[in-house]
Amino acid sequence: MAEDSEANHCFLQLRQIHKRFGGVHALRGVDLALELGQAYHLLGENGCGKSTVIKVMSGAIAPTEGEIVLNGESFSALTPIQSLAAGIETVYQDLSLIPNLSVAENVALSEQLVHGEGRLARRLDRNQLRVTASTALASVGLPTTRTFLTTAVSDLPLAQRQLVAIARAIATKAKLVIMDEPTTSLTRREVENLIEVVARLRADNIAVLFVTHKLDECYRIGGHAIVFRDGECVAQGPLSSYSKADIAELMTGRKIDAHRYRAGKPAEEKLLAVQGLTAAPNFFDVEFSLRKGEILGITGLADSGRNELALAISGVRPADAGSIAVGGAAARIRHPSDSIRHGIGYVPENRLDEGLFLEKSILDNEIALVVARLANAWGVIDDGKGRDIAAGVARDMRLNTTDIDMPVGSLSGGNQQRVLIGRWLTIEPKILLLHGPTVGVDVGSKDTIYRAIQVLAERGIGLIVISDDLPELLQNCDRILVMNGGRFVADLDASRATEEDIYRAMLASTPETVQ
Amino acid sequence: MTLFPIEKTGAAERDAGDRLSIGGFVRRHPETVTAAMLVAICVAVAILNPDFLQPSSLIDIVRASVVTGLFALGVFVILAAGGIDVSFTAIAALTMYSITLLTTRYAPGLPMILVLVLAVGGGMLLGMFNGLLVYNFAVPAMIVTIGTQYLFRGILLAFVGTVWIMALPEQMLTFGRAPMVQFANSNGAVVTLPLYVLVLPAAAVLTWWILNRTLMGRAIFAMGGSARVAERLGYNLRTVHLFVFGFAGALAGLAGIIHVCSNRLANPFDLVGTEINVIAAVVLGGARITGGTGTVIGTLLGVLLVTVINNVLVMVGIPSTWQRFVVGTFILLAAAFFVVRQRRT
Numbered sequence: 001m002a003e004d005s006e007a008n009h010c011f012l013q014l015r016q017i018h019k020r021f022g023g024v025h026a027l028r029g030v031d032l033a034l035e036l037g038q039a040y041h042l043l044g045e046n047g048c049g050k051s052t053v054i055k056v057m058s059g060a061i062a063p064t065e066g067e068i069v070l071n072g073e074s075f076s077a078l079t080p081i082q083s084l085a086a087g088i089e090t091v092y093q094d095l096s097l098i099p100n101l102s103v104a105e106n107v108a109l110s111e112q113l114v115h116g117e118g119r120l121a122r123r124l125d126r127n128q129l130r131v132t133a134s135t136a137l138a139s140v141g142l143p144t145t146r147t148f149l150t151t152a153v154s155d156l157p158l159a160q161r162q163l164v165a166i167a168r169a170i171a172t173k174a175k176l177v178i179m180d181e182p183t184t185s186l187t188r189r190e191v192e193n194l195i196e197v198v199a200r201l202r203a204d205n206i207a208v209l210f211v212t213h214k215l216d217e218c219y220r221i222g223g224h225a226i227v228f229r230d231g232e233c234v235a236q237g238p239l240s241s242y243s244k245a246d247i248a249e250l251m252t253g254r255k256i257d258a259h260r261y262r263a264g265k266p267a268e269e270k271l272l273a274v275q276g277l278t279a280a281p282n283f284f285d286v287e288f289s290l291r292k293g294e295i296l297g298i299t300g301l302a303d304s305g306r307n308e309l310a311l312a313i314s315g316v317r318p319a320d321a322g323s324i325a326v327g328g329a330a331a332r333i334r335h336p337s338d339s340i341r342h343g344i345g346y347v348p349e350n351r352l353d354e355g356l357f358l359e360k361s362i363l364d365n366e367i368a369l370v371v372a373r374l375a376n377a378w379g380v381i382d383d384g385k386g387r388d389i390a391a392g393v394a395r396d397m398r399l400n401t402t403d404i405d406m407p408v409g410s411l412s413g414g415n416q417q418r419v420l421i422g423r424w425l426t427i428e429p430k431i432l433l434l435h436g437p438t439v440g441v442d443v444g445s446k447d448t449i450y451r452a453i454q455v456l457a458e459r460g461i462g463l464i465v466i467s468d469d470l471p472e473l474l475q476n477c478d479r480i481l482v483m484n485g486g487r488f489v490a491d492l493d494a495s496r497a498t499e500e501d502i503y504r505a506m507l508a509s510t511p512e513t514v515q
Numbered sequence: 516m517t518l519f520p521i522e523k524t525g526a527a528e529r530d531a532g533d534r535l536s537i538g539g540f541v542r543r544h545p546e547t548v549t550a551a552m553l554v555a556i557c558v559a560v561a562i563l564n565p566d567f568l569q570p571s572s573l574i575d576i577v578r579a580s581v582v583t584g585l586f587a588l589g590v591f592v593i594l595a596a597g598g599i600d601v602s603f604t605a606i607a608a609l610t611m612y613s614i615t616l617l618t619t620r621y622a623p624g625l626p627m628i629l630v631l632v633l634a635v636g637g638g639m640l641l642g643m644f645n646g647l648l649v650y651n652f653a654v655p656a657m658i659v660t661i662g663t664q665y666l667f668r669g670i671l672l673a674f675v676g677t678v679w680i681m682a683l684p685e686q687m688l689t690f691g692r693a694p695m696v697q698f699a700n701s702n703g704a705v706v707t708l709p710l711y712v713l714v715l716p717a718a719a720v721l722t723w724w725i726l727n728r729t730l731m732g733r734a735i736f737a738m739g740g741s742a743r744v745a746e747r748l749g750y751n752l753r754t755v756h757l758f759v760f761g762f763a764g765a766l767a768g769l770a771g772i773i774h775v776c777s778n779r780l781a782n783p784f785d786l787v788g789t790e791i792n793v794i795a796a797v798v799l800g801g802a803r804i805t806g807g808t809g810t811v812i813g814t815l816l817g818v819l820l821v822t823v824i825n826n827v828l829v830m831v832g833i834p835s836t837w838q839r840f841v842v843g844t845f846i847l848l849a850a851a852f853f854v855v856r857q858r859r860t
Binding site: 114 | 728729746747748758
């Protein structure tokens with residue numbers, strides 16, 4: 001690469017950046033050059049150094065070695081304020097919004113903070129705040145009414161929050177907007193809107209760096225691919241010159257194809273029968289059944305009622321009416337403990353907030369559901385039995401470690417997810433409800449999670465997979481039920497259906513899709 | 516923060532509805548609940564005992580709210596930033612006693628304004644010490660301030676003194692007595708609204724101004740909303756910590772010296788033990804204990820509510836031993852109310 005000639009119009013350059021955390025060599029001599037007005041896609045498996053390199057750019061961490069050239073000026077490390085002042089704005093997955101502050105404050109306070117070089121003993125210019133916020137909000141297509149400006153961000157729907165975060169980047173006159181997995185929790189329609197916003201940013205000569213797992217979206221946005229593996233940048237170039245398979249191979253260092261994982265067949269025996277299940281206003285009169293060893297996919301837009309349905313079956317938020325029968329007998333599910341008693345396991349979408357004890361060991365996490373059973377008459381936990389169970393699960397779920405005393409927080413996202421699924425195996429479930437099983441998980445881990453799902457089905461467990469990831473459903477399920485407006489609108493054979501079929505059912509003439 | 520998808524749906528419509536309904540107004544302005552409770556209790560007491568509306572009893576309440584009010588403003592600012600402080604009474608006791616001792620013994624002629632400056636400055640330094648410990652060692656503020664409460668009080672009782680100071684210097688007595696309004700009651704007794712009560716509204720306006728009109732104020736709420744995010748956005752959390760704890764300390768120092776001047780007595784065993792009362796007032800004023808919310812007006816209403824309960828129940832024949840019971844009930848009612856409202860949304 002002709003670094004010196006590029007340096008003239010390069011906005012940000014990283015030269016031979018190394019970062020060590022204790023004994024871990026997270027970045028091994030990374031060279032990157034980002035130009036204004038371009039879109040970049042930073043791709044790589046979890047733990048490959050993607051987030052570390054972003055943090056180096058945003059000033060959150062200082063590299064151990066190397067040089068950062070920003071606007072032609074050389075730094076050995078950036079501070080957050082230096083990075084912001086130069087126009088590097090990071091939209092983290094959690095969006096970095098302050099929930100209790102208003103939309104206007106979230107969008108436009110940073111501008112005043114950066115302008116004052118971080119000094120806090122300054123008058124707040126409320127007119128300026130309003131003007132800046134309105135301009136920035138208008139450019140991402142959000143309302144600029146007084147009511148909207150003063151709404152607390154915590155009262156906004158997620159997709160709007162994302163746009164608020166981008167509006168903040170615009171308000172601080174960002175030159176480079178880094179987006180960390182921006183589309184993970186958005187519906188297809190919201191993703192469309194985001195893609196439009198990105199095009200507008202590029203037209204304004206702003207560079208955009210995406211960190212993502214969703215290759216389809218990368219191709220739709222276009223631009224450059226930057227592929228990381230093991231702390232090194234293994235490829236950099238126009239996306240169009242790589243195929244999906246190329247990128248997957250570069251990321252993992254091995255070949256992964258998008259084959260159908262589902263090989264088995266469900267048994268005849270009915271495990272679960274749901275009839276007339278209703279929880280107004282989210283879903284109405286839902287009816288379906290699940291057979292032994294069957295993998296049933298459920299999808300729909302975020303507001304289709306699919307999430308509420310999952311919560312109703314798992315007892316987290318019980319339905320108002322209707323019946324659920326497990327193994328032919330009526331089951332009254334009013335609380336998560338009811339569903340556990342009936343052998344229904346629920347792996348929530350948000351593993352960090354709702355499922356795992358990150359600072360606890362794999363062992364403790366795996367046996368969390370069966371602790372009572374491990375206790376002897378004196379209430380003392382049989383440690384040996386617990387270890388056997390946890391080790392068995394670790395093996396079944398193909399965790400990448402055999403050290404079950406390791407804290408779960410130190411595992412990669414994919415392994416954490418496997419710990420969470422594995423925990424439910426300890427109650428020997430009849431039915432397992434997986435909600436977004438591969439959200440935020442890299443390609444390699446997806447593969448092992450899919451294999452694990454198939455193994456569970458082979459053992460006769462009935463699985464319900466609720467997901468946005470259509471290829472995932474097509475590759476893994478027997479049937480796919482599509483929810484729309486709180487009702488099932490399609491029951492598709494996954495071996496024959498296409499993504500287009502599913503989209504059509506998902507989007508079909510609900511009031512919201514009418515433009 | 517990733518949210519449950521359920522919260523995503525319909526938030527906009529709900530919001531629009533909220534703005535029109537009373538429930539929505541109350542949700543966004545929890546201090547209306549405090550005001551309603553205050554009015555309710557005042558009306559009830561006034562009906563049962565019309566003496567309550569005598570200027571003298573109202574003035575008593577105002578006088579009694581000054582010290583609690585100053586403490587409460589400090590606690591509120593710390594609470595808004597996501598922290599907590601239980602050492603402010605010890606800060607007040609240490610500064611008020613040390614400064615009174617210093618003035619009586621070594622500088623009897625020290626102008627009152629300098630006494631006040633010393634109290635504010637001393638309190639601020641002690642508060643900043645809290646702030647430093649909380650920030651630098653990342654120890655929860657609760658633990659740090661329990662520790663410093665004992666520490667400051669220990670220093671006071673072990674090294675400074677344990678004897679009541681009854682003979683205050685003249686300028687302090689004058690400060691405690693100087694009237695703003697003075698008139699004769701219906702029964703001939705002279706009623707005085709002292710000048711020093713103005714300190715509370717002045718401090719309240721200053722606090723409001725800092726919180727709403729400066730970047731520091733927004734940084735305080737930002738830290739209270741999410742410290743991790745605020746840091747990432749470039750807010751200097753060390754400055755915010757030093758400021759909020761220093762500010763609360765300064766107000767505590769001021770409250771301490773006013774307490775001495777109005778009681779004409781410096782008692783080293785005073786004040787410590789009232790912190791729960793103050794925190795209760797702030798929470799009743801609508802500030803969440805988890806940080807990031809609350810208003811100055813709410814805090815003042817909470818202070819008035821607690822002061823009224825503590826002062827007037829006796830007037831309607833409820834024994835003073837029941838005060839705690841009543842305050843506790845009110846806190847639980849208010850908490851239950853807010854929790855129910857939040858669940859609905």
